[in-house]
Amino acid sequence: MQVEIKDLKLGDVVRLDMQAYGCATVRKINEDGTVIVFRPYIQTADFSYTGGVICYIGTEDFTLHGGPVERVQKGPALK
Numbered sequence: 001m002q003v004e005i006k007d008l009k010l011g012d013v014v015r016l017d018m019q020a021y022g023c024a025t026v027r028k029i030n031e032d033g034t035v036i037v038f039r040p041y042i043q044t045a046d047f048s049y050t051g052g053v054i055c056y057i058g059t060e061d062f063t064l065h066g067g068p069v070e071r072v073q074k075g076p077a078l079k
Contacts, residue, residue: 005067008035011075014064023072027061034063 008014012026014037024037038061045054 001071002068003071005035005064005069006033008069008071009075010078012071013073013075015070015072024062026075030063034065036061036063038062 008026008029010026010029013023014026016022016024016039021039021041024039026035027038028036030036038059040057040059043056045056047053
């Protein structure tokens with residue numbers, strides 16, 4: 001479902017692109033109308049060794065400034 005950035009709520013999951021890890025979760029809504037989202041990532045090193053490859057796993061935060069975006073799941077009700 002396509003929604004405007006201003007209509008997102010905390011915990012909503014949005015699709016950013018069709019690549020692996022292309023979804024992000026809304027973690028903060030700013031007063032200026034932007035939202036901060038985070039998503040996991042996996043990156044492999046640019047070399048290998050006899051044990052395989054080294055993988056880096058983490059999360060990245062970034063800000064969405066404009067929309068619309070595709071909401072794939074609504075966040076849970078806040079307590």
